[in-house]
Every structure is written in structure tokens, then in C-alpha cells.
Amino acid sequence: MEGAAPDPILRFTTLPSWQLSQTATHARRLLADGFAAVGATGYQYRVLAALEQLGAASQAELGRRSGIHLSDIVATINELAEQGFVERSPDPADRRRNIITPTTSGRRRLRTLDEQLTEIQDELFAPLSPGELDELTHLLTKVLDHHRERTNR
Amino acid sequence: MEGAAPDPILRFTTLPSWQLSQTATHARRLLADGFAAVGATGYQYRVLAALEQLGAASQAELGRRSGIHLSDIVATINELAEQGFVERSPDPADRRRNIITPTTSGRRRLRTLDEQLTEIQDELFAPLSPGELDELTHLLTKVLDHHRERTNR
DNA sequence: CTGATATCAGAGGGACTGAGATGC
């Protein structure tokens, strides 16, 4: 904080897209670190979360709901299945599909990851008042909705 | 917009960190696509922008100012030098260092990329009023500053 | 010796592409 150089401010530092990107990078680092500490990834969390709310689903379904590419769903399900967090079984009604179901330990893991996520989020947005956080999500939602319409997702 | 499934909203979809991440992903996709169209990357832009404001600098200096790891600076300078946008010459005053200087075509390239960046940013934040955009940058800056203090960068 | 600089090799997560096999 004292001495050293005056740090010339680079132009792009003040661009909204830069700040957005930087903040997101920081958030992801916090998240990835927290998840990595227990051997999880963001994809795994998203799939488990989607699974909880869908009960059971095919991989294609999971991909659609969690916004993850099918090819990455395959890998993620592999990881989760190896660790015993989900089970992969063929769908008797449609033999192209696998039915993915969460196990008890999978549901427990989701709760663990949820707690971490909450903590990290609190830390990340600590400098904002509740009102400011609302405003931030409002603005981001506005941007997101606009592009969802234009690109159909 | 009509018919189809009601789309059950996944929990994490409403989390501020999720929206932040999604918006940033979208921004980066727009940016990366725009840059890739002319054969550039985000790293290259950041280095060129830093270079413009520093005039000439060592690679270590460039890394610090642009927030890019030294090892990645090496690769980025390689790319920029191959395309004739910068020149790498040894520093006679300190033989560990290379002095990186932008060429005329490098400065021209920066201007091109700047224009693209402006366009993309306008498109990205189109749904926001000028006041809302200010508010967004204000909130993001607040978050960013807070963590800069805590982590020394 | 300590520290800074530059280089190289590699890993990792996240988003994405393309091709193939199978079954509806």
C-alpha cells in the first residue's frame, strides 16, 4: 500500500466488460478452489443440483437443464458415478437413454457443496449491501434475458 | 416462446454468482469470437493495450500491468512478434530483460481491436440505460476493490 | 546468496466441435 510505483491505470481496466470478466474470474477462482478442496468441480455441482430438482433424468435432459454440453455431461457423469454419487442405468422405455439417479451419498454431497457455495458467495459479495446485491442481480438478469431472447439460449 | 416445456427453474440459476458467471461467459464468447475473426486473442489485446500506455516495457512489467502470467506473456509476445506487431530486443542496461516495443502495425492493430471491443460492449450492454451501466460498473468496482485489498491483487 | 527475468513444459476447468454408433 505504501511506496512503490503509482501504477498507471490501463485503459481497459475501466471497461464494464473487463470488470465483469475480472469479477467473474475471481468468483470462479474462489468457487473452483472451494470445490477442488473436496475433489469436486463446477460441472459436478451443476449436475447434482439439476438432478435433485429433476429427481432422475437422462443425460440429454441434464445437459439441457444445467447448460452443459452433452459430451461434457458424459465425462461428468463418469466422475460422479465413479465416486458413487449417481447411478447410471439403461432406460427400459427408450434404449438410447441412460437414466441417472442420485444416490444418498450424492444428495449428501450436494448439501456439502451448497454450504461451500453459500460461504463463498457471502465472501464474494461482502462489500455490497443487501440492496446493492439485489440491484446487481437485477442488472445482470436484464442483460442475460436480453441475450437469451436474441440467441434462444 | 410458445408451447414446449415449462422449464423448471434450477436453484442455482438465481444465485448472483451464477448470473455473474453466465454474463461473463457470454461477454467472453462475444469477445473471443470477434477477436478470433481477425486472428487475435484476449491476451494479445491486453498486451498491446498495456504496451501502448507504457510505451515500451520488459515482459515482466507487461505481465504485472496486464495481469497475465509471465509464462503466458512469453507465448503472447511470440505470437505478436511473429505477426510483426511488436519487437523483442535485449535490454543493454539489464541483460536479463527483453524490451518489447510496439510497431506501427501493432498500434494500428490495437485500434482495430479497440473498435471491435467497443462494438461488442455496446451490444452486450444494450439493454441497460447509461445510468444502469454506471450503476453496474460501480457495483462491480466495489466488489473488485474489496478483494484487491484483501488479496493484494 | 537472494531475487528478478525469461523460457519451457504441463495441468486444469469450462465451453465447444465433429464424428460415430445405436435406437426411436
Next chain:
DNA sequence: CGCATCTCAGTCTCTCTGATATCA
């Protein structure tokens, strides 16, 4: 036939780790 599902093998950008050689 067209279309959906699953799988495999890659690419790309960005961030970061570690080791090494060189020089201040």
C-alpha cells in the same frame, strides 16, 4: 428416412504451477 441419445476424441481461451538458466 430423419432425429435423438450417448460416447469419444479433439480444440480453444484463460489461469496457474513448476523447473530451469541467466543475470543483477
